[in-house]
Amino acid sequence: MLSQRQEQVQSGALRAEAPPQPAQVPHPSLDQLDAYARYVRDHGGQLSVLVLSRQPPSASVYWHCIDRGISVRVIEPPPAMQLRQDGHLNQVGNQSLAKMVREEVLSPRLAELK
Numbered sequence: 357m358l359s360q361r362q363e364q365v366q367s368g369a370l371r372a373e374a375p376p377q378p379a380q381v382p383h384p385s386l387d388q389l390d391a392y393a394r395y396v397r398d399h400g401g402q403l404s405v406l407v408l409s410r411q412p413p414s415a416s417v418y419w420h421c422i423d424r425g426i427s428v429r430v431i432e433p434p435p436a437m438q439l440r441q442d443g444h445l446n447q448v449g450n451q452s453l454a455k456m457v458r459e460e461v462l463s464p465r466l467a468e469l470k
Contacts, residue, residue: 372432375415393426
């Protein structure tokens with residue numbers, strides 16, 4: 357029998373819907389994101405961005421990526437996957453994130469290369 361935490365890891369509990377679109381505010385980090393996406397593309401790759409919240413600052417990054425054609429996913433880990441009073445991922449959250457990246461980001465791309 358799986359524990360509640362193991363079920364969360366296997367259930368894909370990290371998925372979230374797109375955040376609401378906030379007013380775009382220029383930010384130097386977004387310029388750097390664009391530069392890195394160009395660098396990755398120029399070297400034959402494709403940048404994938406994971407946005408870890410639906411809060412307004414993260415929503416700005418999400419919609420910036422959408423507008424620029426950068427692959428982006430938003431996830432919002434439930435409290436059971438976060439360190440208490442911190443918001444960073446705990447062991448269960450990191451395991452869930454690694455599983456999601458492997459199954460939904462890396463595996464499809466590796467299959468394309470075969």
